[in-house]
Amino acid sequence: MAEAATVHSKRRIINLVMTSLTAVCAVFATSVLLIIIGFIAYQGISSLSWEFLTDTPKPVGEGGGIGNAIVGSAMMTLLAAAIGLPVGIAAGVYLAEFGKNWYGNTIRFIADTLIGVPSIIIGIFIYTVVVMPMGRQSGLAGGLALAIIMIPIVARTTEEMINLVPNSMREGALALGAPQWRVSWNIVLPAATSGIATGAMLAIARITGETAPLLFTALNSRFYNFFYDQPMSSLTVQIYNFATGPFEVEHAMAWAATLLLVGFILVINIAVRYLTRKKY
Amino acid sequence: MAQSSTLGDKVYRTILFAAATSILLIVAAVFYMMVQSSMPTLQRFGIGFLWASEWNPSQELFGALPFIYGTVVSSILALLIAVPISLGIAVFLVEQAPKKIAKPIAFMIELLAAIPSVVYGLWGIFVLAPFIREYLGPVLQDNLGFLPIFQGRLTGIGMLTGGIILAIMITPIVTAVVRDVLEAVPNTQREAALALGATKWETTMIVLGNAASGIAGAVVLGLGRAVGETMAVTMVIGNSPQISASLFEPAYTIASVLAANFADATDELYLSALIEMALVLFLVTVVINGLAKLLIMSVAGRANASKHT
Amino acid sequence: MQSKISIKDLDFFYGKAQALFDISLEIPEREVVAFIGPSGCGKSTFLRTLNRMNDTIPIASVKGQVIIDGKDIYAPGTDVVALRRKVGMVFQKSNPFPKSIFENVAYGIRINGIHSSKEDLNDRVEKALRDAALWDEVKDRLSMSAFGLSGGQQQRLCIARALAVQPDVILMDEPASALDPIATQKIEELVVELKKNYTIVIVTHNMQQAARVSDRTAFFMLGKLIEYNPTQKMFTNPDEKLTEDYITGRFG
Numbered sequence: 001m002a003e004a005a006t007v008h009s010k011r012r013i014i015n016l017v018m019t020s021l022t023a024v025c026a027v028f029a030t031s032v033l034l035i036i037i038g039f040i041a042y043q044g045i046s047s048l049s050w051e052f053l054t055d056t057p058k059p060v061g062e063g064g065g066i067g068n069a070i071v072g073s074a075m076m077t078l079l080a081a082a083i084g085l086p087v088g089i090a091a092g093v094y095l096a097e098f099g100k101n102w103y104g105n106t107i108r109f110i111a112d113t114l115i116g117v118p119s120i121i122i123g124i125f126i127y128t129v130v131v132m133p134m135g136r137q138s139g140l141a142g143g144l145a146l147a148i149i150m151i152p153i154v155a156r157t158t159e160e161m162i163n164l165v166p167n168s169m170r171e172g173a174l175a176l177g178a179p180q181w182r183v184s185w186n187i188v189l190p191a192a193t194s195g196i197a198t199g200a201m202l203a204i205a206r207i208t209g210e211t212a213p214l215l216f217t218a219l220n221s222r223f224y225n226f227f228y229d230q231p232m233s234s235l236t237v238q239i240y241n242f243a244t245g246p247f248e249v250e251h252a253m254a255w256a257a258t259l260l261l262v263g264f265i266l267v268i269n270i271a272v273r274y275l276t277r278k279k280y
Numbered sequence: 281m282a283q284s285s286t287l288g289d290k291v292y293r294t295i296l297f298a299a300a301t302s303i304l305l306i307v308a309a310v311f312y313m314m315v316q317s318s319m320p321t322l323q324r325f326g327i328g329f330l331w332a333s334e335w336n337p338s339q340e341l342f343g344a345l346p347f348i349y350g351t352v353v354s355s356i357l358a359l360l361i362a363v364p365i366s367l368g369i370a371v372f373l374v375e376q377a378p379k380k381i382a383k384p385i386a387f388m389i390e391l392l393a394a395i396p397s398v399v400y401g402l403w404g405i406f407v408l409a410p411f412i413r414e415y416l417g418p419v420l421q422d423n424l425g426f427l428p429i430f431q432g433r434l435t436g437i438g439m440l441t442g443g444i445i446l447a448i449m450i451t452p453i454v455t456a457v458v459r460d461v462l463e464a465v466p467n468t469q470r471e472a473a474l475a476l477g478a479t480k481w482e483t484t485m486i487v488l489g490n491a492a493s494g495i496a497g498a499v500v501l502g503l504g505r506a507v508g509e510t511m512a513v514t515m516v517i518g519n520s521p522q523i524s525a526s527l528f529e530p531a532y533t534i535a536s537v538l539a540a541n542f543a544d545a546t547d548e549l550y551l552s553a554l555i556e557m558a559l560v561l562f563l564v565t566v567v568i569n570g571l572a573k574l575l576i577m578s579v580a581g582r583a584n585a586s587k588h589t
Numbered sequence: 590m591q592s593k594i595s596i597k598d599l600d601f602f603y604g605k606a607q608a609l610f611d612i613s614l615e616i617p618e619r620e621v622v623a624f625i626g627p628s629g630c631g632k633s634t635f636l637r638t639l640n641r642m643n644d645t646i647p648i649a650s651v652k653g654q655v656i657i658d659g660k661d662i663y664a665p666g667t668d669v670v671a672l673r674r675k676v677g678m679v680f681q682k683s684n685p686f687p688k689s690i691f692e693n694v695a696y697g698i699r700i701n702g703i704h705s706s707k708e709d710l711n712d713r714v715e716k717a718l719r720d721a722a723l724w725d726e727v728k729d730r731l732s733m734s735a736f737g738l739s740g741g742q743q744q745r746l747c748i749a750r751a752l753a754v755q756p757d758v759i760l761m762d763e764p765a766s767a768l769d770p771i772a773t774q775k776i777e778e779l780v781v782e783l784k785k786n787y788t789i790v791i792v793t794h795n796m797q798q799a800a801r802v803s804d805r806t807a808f809f810m811l812g813k814l815i816e817y818n819p820t821q822k823m824f825t826n827p828d829e830k831l832t833e834d835y836i837t838g839r840f841g
Contacts, residue, residue, distance in 0.1 A: 007701070007702030008670075008671070008701075008702075011479055011482070011670075011700065011702075012479065012670075014479075014481060015479035015480055015481040015482070018481040018484075019376060019480055019481055019484075021368055022368040022369070022371045022372035022375075022376060023372050023376070023377075024368070025364075025365045025366075025367075025368025025369045025372060026368070026369045026372040026373065026377070026385050026389075028365065029365065029369055029388075029389050029392065029451060029455075030385055030388045030389065032392065032448055033388050033389070033391055033392050035407075036392075036395065036399075036400075036403050039403060039406075039407055040399070040403075043406075086299075087299045087302055088299075090295060090296050090298075090299030090300070091296070091299040091300040091302065091303055093296050094293075094296035094297060094299060094300040095300060097296070098293060098296065098297070099300070104300075106304070107300045107301070107303055107304060109570075109573075110303055110304050110307050111303050112569065112573065113307060113566050113569060113570070114303060114306065114307050116504055116508070116565055116566070116568075116569035117307075117310070117508070117562060117565055117566070118507075118508030118509070118510060118535055118561060118562075118565060119510070120508075120510045120535055120538050120539055120558070121310065121314075121508075121558050121561065121562050122310070123542075124314070124538065124542065124554075124555060124558050125309070125310045125313055125314070127542070128313045128314075128317050128555075129309070129313060148306055151302070151303060151306070152303055155299075155300070155303065179286045179288050179289050180289050180292075181286075181288045181289045181291075181292030181293070182288070184292065185292065205394065206394075208396075209394075209395070209396025209397070209398070209399070210396070211396065211397060211398040211510075211511045212397070212510040212511055212535075212539055215539055215542070215543065216542050216543045219543070236396060236398045236511075239398050239399070239402060240398050240401070240511065240515070243398075243401065243402045243405055243406075243515060244405075244515060251406065254402055255402070255406075258399050258402055261396065261399065262395060262396070262399055265394055265395070265396065266391065266394065269390075269391060269394045270391075273387060378647060379647075466684070468680055468682060468684035469684055469686065470645070471642065471645070471678075471680060471684070472680065472684040472685075472686065472747070472750075473686075473696075474642065474645065474673060475640065475642065475673055475677060475678035475680075475751070476673065476674070476677070476696065476697040476700070476750065476751065476754055477670050477671065477672075477673040477674030477675075477697065477700070477701060477754060478670070478697075478700055479670050479700075482700050486686055486696075489686065489687060489688070490686075490687055492687075
């Protein structure tokens with residue numbers, strides 16, 4: 001009996017230790033997030049100013065800002081969204097409406113594969129098919145690289161959102177004699193709009209944070225550039241250059257630019273979370 | 281079925297088909313362009329490229345081994361740190377925490393995945409690297425300094441820093457997948473263990489046993505992410521093509537050599553060598569992700585199967 | 590009669606909704622007591638209060654007493670893990686672990702540290718499988734996966750698994766509801782056999798089953814205990830009109 005009691009107390013101790021350890025893991029991971037965000041806010045806020053947000057980079061010690069990088073990021077994200085959203089959504093609709101066969105399964109698998117491919121490889125691909133023939137880096141090349149990253153993500157979320165639309169809605173419209181494309185376009189898609197929109201927002205947040213595919217496609221620029229055929233600056237590449245350089249002033253600017261970037265991305269993520277939670 | 285013959289349907293379907301097919305064409309084109317662009321080194325060095333250990337572009341010496349080594353070791357390091365922590369978090373969220381606590385914590389961990397790689401790199405350079413140089417490194421050297429992996433000069437930049445950054449970055453995805461597979465374990469398994477007088481932890485072990493192949497899938501998926509992760513690693517791993525036993529020494533990964541050197545690669549052979557490594561990385565991530573998908577699906581399949589028996 | 594379990598004024602709540610009302614009941618040692626009643630009447634919920642299985646539901650709460658061997662299992666400081674070892678449970682759907690047949694039965698013995706040696710463990714597993722009338726069917730494939738067994742065999746394996754930790758009481762929650770008639774018959778024979786050594790409480794929606802295997806029957810409706818009597822009397826001459834209506838099939 002005494003032996004059984006010691007076995008029992010040993011089990012209780014193991015139970016207590018292990019269940020506490022899992023809580024420690026959760027606390028640890030959330031504190032890492034808070035520490036990272038805390039550092040960004042603390043380090044970044046001191047360099048934020050109107051001049052910083054609107055000026056172009058200047059030689060070290062003369063101030064300067066990231067105005068051109070903000071414009072560049074916006075322009076390339078816009079281009080990527082203009083291509084990536086329609087193509088991605090159309091592909092997602094195809095998978096949901098006509099993709100219950102071997103071809104759909106193949107596309108689904110390939111899309112998941114593309115999502116898993118490191119984004120730097122997309123940069124290299126665009127380098128070989130756009131930058132080399134054009135003879136120079138450009139905002140166009142950067143935007144295209146981001147578009148390729150966006151397409152499979154948008155396709156898969158669109159498919160998921162359409163699959164959530166109740167089948168009764170579709171059947172109701174088909175029973176009225178509507179052709180299939182009208183049912184899909186006028187009934188099913190509108191029903192899935194809010195879901196697709198949140199998916200699109202998250203995809204935009206994701207590509208705004210991409211650096212690797214822009215490094216040698218869009219390159220960088222020290223000037224305001226509003227033309228897609230020229231090298232273009234971006235927030236992320238600018239952060240990379242500032243951070244890996246030797247100057248403390250630029251390190252401070254890297255933190256400030258990061259604050260802007262992370263702020264944008266977190267606001268989108270939190271807003272999407274808030275909106276979808278309210279609805280369901 | 282009669283409706284599908286109208287013109288509108290045909291046009292609609294064709295447009296959607298074209299969009300879906302574009303994904304296939306992109307992947308095919310990526311693969312084709314990489315094979316074509318790496319022909320010069322493929323022809324000149326053959327498969328030996330993969331285990332040649334000299335890397336000196338100015339003398340046309342191109343060996344991929346230091347990069348493969350760096351990629352493998354940093355990824356394994358990342359898994360060693362991230363997998364236990366992710367398992368702990370997932371078990372906490374699914375098996376222990378009340379919904380009210382679990383939901384916000386799960387969301388915060390998802391947010392970790394939304395932070396861009398370059399931001400982890402920045403944080404790694406200015407926060408993590410000094411921390412390792414000043415605190416973690418000395419502690420490890422004082423206590424475990426007899427191990428070759430903890431010897432050498434402490435700069436804060438190197439393999440260990442890269443591995444830790446990678447661990448932080450893959451934790452959210454591993455956690456998310458493990459959560460899903462734990463949630464797919466039927467409740468009857470938990471009840472069976474509890475009814476036998478199992479403690480909470482012993483019950484959790486039964487649940488983990490049920491989810492084993494799905495957890496393996498999560499680990500493999502994390503590996504896929506770690507192998508392909510670029511910017512953060514490039515910024516903290518030291519970018520030096522050497523094979524060193526010490527985790528404090530700088531190293532290089534395939535993805536980071538691409539990020540750091542591709543823009544400077546002017547002559548054809550150099551470019552070709554880099555693209556061949558990109559091809560290797562591409563193939564490896566495709567295989568890893570495919571494997572992960574199969575493993576995770578096997579769990580979802582069995583959960584459904586046991587639901588229906 | 591000697592009471593093994595006595596329940597006193599038990600109320601049970603899911604959040605604010607009351608699911609069981611003021612139930613008092615005596616369960617004698619080494620008898621089979623059957624709980625019957627329409628679905629949703631609370632008989633399964635009541636069964637699960639007897640080994641505190643409802644503890645896993647965060648919003649559940651209990652008032653009243655469940656006294657097993659003279660101790661209130663809802664008293665503060667009760668060791669739930671030890672309680673559940675003493676009060677085993679078999680579930681509606683068989684739920685073997687994804688382990689071998691042997692390891693399924695050995696699991697409870699191992700975690701509780703009941704065995705003294707490897708041989709002792711083997712003996713205990715064999716005894717549990719024999720007691721569950723499964724030994725002859727599985728003795729040649731103990732190391733095979735439990736999922737390879739038929740539905741009826743899986744359920745008897747779950748009974749063996751419960752017996753292996755040496756409980757005093759076995760709770761059975763519709764143990765045969767997912768089985769074919771032949772497998773059901775085997776389980777029923779087993780219940781009658783196990784009565785010699787164990788106190789058994791069985792929930793069933795099958796009144797013939799209750800009549801065949803049990804010594805006493807409790808009839809529940811809408812969370813209330815309507816009648817509790819020896820099975821013989823219950824099925825021939827019930828005290829309550831409601832019981833008679835239910836037994837004769839006048840409502841669902």
